[in-house]
Amino acid sequence: MSETKADSKNKNPKKVNLSDHSSIKHLLDESVSEIVKSRGYVENTRLSNLKLLIGTVVIIIALFAQFYNKKFPENRDFLLGCIALYPFSLVVSYTKDKNAILFTHPPAGAFSTGLVVSSKLPRFSDLYTLTVASADPESISANKPVEFTKSVTQWFTKDGVLVEGLFWKEVDGLMNDYAKEPKKSK
The missing domain is CATH 1.20.5 (Single alpha-helices involved in coiled-coils or other helix-helix interfaces)
Known part of the structure; x- marks a missing residue:
């Protein structure tokens, strides 16, 4: 019987020390990178x-x-x-660089720009801010930047395990907000 990717993720949950601010941010940033790459964006390492x-x-x-x-x-x-x-x-x-955690190329075959994904988690704060913006804001295909600021406490169990489904849903929603076509005024 073969294992699916989801099964292997459940066997090795992403766990962090909740009193270590840096490791919380690192784990969230790594998860964001995985989510963005899963949507067809390729990392730009230039x-x-x-x-x-x-x-x-x-x-x-x-x-x-x-x-x-x-x-x-x-x-x-x-x-x-x-x-x-x-x-x-x-x-x-x-x-x-600033607060960027990921620079991407545009998805293959898409008429859009790459992304700059950045995050902030101020010291002694539980508020994580994630921003998705265009890598080329002057481009005609660039969308307006979107962001959310939420408490990290909603994404972790008391044992420090990341509830990936909830976090994935939040980041995926932000990516969908960025991808929406801007409404044209009449």
Whole structure:
């Protein structure tokens, strides 16, 4: 007898320590990514790859600064140049990434843009905000961003098990709200 995907999910429930804010957000974010990808969206890893490339360059520059063949007073200008390059990597990450958990390409065969899915779970708060927006807000096929803010307590049992059906329904509803055609005014 073969197992279905739903059966295997029920055998390995997603469990989290309810007192660990970071793990709650991480579990919810991972679940959101699964839900969005199940709707035909493919993850766009271009920004992640760019951040890895910039990080590699920063590490190489740090290695050059560390092992430069002159001692401190003589290599001061070189060290200042290396230090000046470091904030560049942070600026790229901050301006593009913000609270995004997933960037996607448009679904195959669809006349739409990819998505930027972002979330927030402020420290010492139980309110999780999930936002779905267009990756290209200037495009004529871009829909208006949609979001919800709800308490995470409704999606977890007292033992810290994620009630996937409830969470899936909420995220799926948000995705449906985003996909609705805007009403044209007469």
